[in-house]
Structures are given as C-alpha cells and as structure tokens.
Amino acid sequence: MLTKIIEYLTHYKTEAMKTIPKPLKAKSLKDVVGEWYNNFLVSLEGEDGPSKYEKLFELVLAANFMDIKPLMSLACAGVALQMKDKKSPKEIATHFGITREYKEPDPARIKEKYPWVTNASNSSAGGKPAPAPTSSS
Numbered sequence: 537m538l539t540k541i542i543e544y545l546t547h548y549k550t551e552a553m554k555t556i557p558k559p560l561k562a563k564s565l566k567d568v569v570g571e572w573y574n575n576f577l578v579s580l581e582g583e584d585g586p587s588k589y590e591k592l593f594e595l596v597l598a599a600n601f602m603d604i605k606p607l608m609s610l611a612c613a614g615v616a617l618q619m620k621d622k623k624s625p626k627e628i629a630t631h632f633g634i635t636r637e638y639k640e641p642d643p644a645r646i647k648e649k650y651p652w653v654t655n656a657s658n659s660s661a662g663g664k665p666a667p668a669p670t671s672s673s
Contacts, residue, residue, distance in 0.1 A: 537594050544576060544607055553606050556613045563620070565613060577614045589618065589632055 553569050566574035580591040592614055599608035622628045629635075646653065 537591070537598050540576075540580065540591075540595065541598060541602070541604070541607065544610075545604070547572060547576075548606060553610060556609050560613055560616050560620075563617075565610075565617060568613070569610065573610060577610065589615075592618075 551570075551572065553573050556565075556568055560568070562568045564574070565577060577592065580595060582588045582590060592611060596608065596611040596615065599605075599611050618631060619628050622631060
C-alpha cells in the first residue's frame with residue numbers, strides 16, 4: 537500500500553487533483569478528478585469476489601492515518617460511488633461482500649456496559665445525556 541501512496545503523492549506533486557464536490561453527484565470519478573486519479577483507484581480493485589474492494593478500504597485507512605486529506609477524499613469518493621444507486625443496506629453489504637449479520641442493539645446490554653449513558657427522558661441535565669465518567673488518578 538505504501539508504494540501506491542507514494543505513486544499518488546508523486547503524481548499529486550506534478551498535477552494536483554481537483555477538489556471533489558460534496559455531495560458527489562457525478563456517476564464517474566473520471567469526470568470529477570480526471571483520468572489519472574480515476575485509473576489510480578481502478579488499479580486498486582481486485583478480482584471479483586469478497587475481497588474486490590479490500591485495497592480501497594486499506595487506502596481509506598492509510599490516508600486517514602497519514603492525514604493525507606486529498607487522498608482520503610479520493611478514496612472515500614471511490615467508496616461512495618460504489619454505494620451510489622444501492623437501495624438498501626443489504627444491497628450495499630452484498631456489493632462489498634460483507635457477510636456478517638448485524639443485530640439491533642440490545643438496550644439492556646448497552647446500559648449495563650455503559651452505565652453513564654442515559655436517555656434524554658431520564659436525564660436530570662435538562663434533556664442532555666450525562667457526561668462520560670472521568671478517570672480519577
């Protein structure tokens with residue numbers, strides 16, 4: 537992944553990427569950022585299957601960790617375009633090969649695990665949740 541990031545930064549130094557508008561209305565990144573940057577993202581895609589977008593997600597994490605804002609913007613736009621026109625969370629999960637089933641959160645378990653969390657109706661702070669506990673050293 538580091539090699540791809542260096543490739544991106546080297547190109548960015550000679551040809552800065554255009555700012556990606558938000559919300560992203562385009563159907564293709566090529567129309568927004570140009571051919572090189574679009575091809576850069578396409579080069580990260582793997583073969584069809586559950587890990588097709590694995591490198592794209594790795595790029596999101598790496599760009600975030602390294603605080604490379606234009607690269608983060610490009611990677612997130614790539615993810616957003618993959619989700620565009622998907623109608624439900626199930627369609628998105630299927631598209632990205634996510635197989636884990638998620639359950640609705642159990643309020644009793646949440647209250648047990650995070651006792652400082654209260655709902656607005658039980659709060660004595662005028663409708664605001666109680667502050668998180670602080671560590672006493």
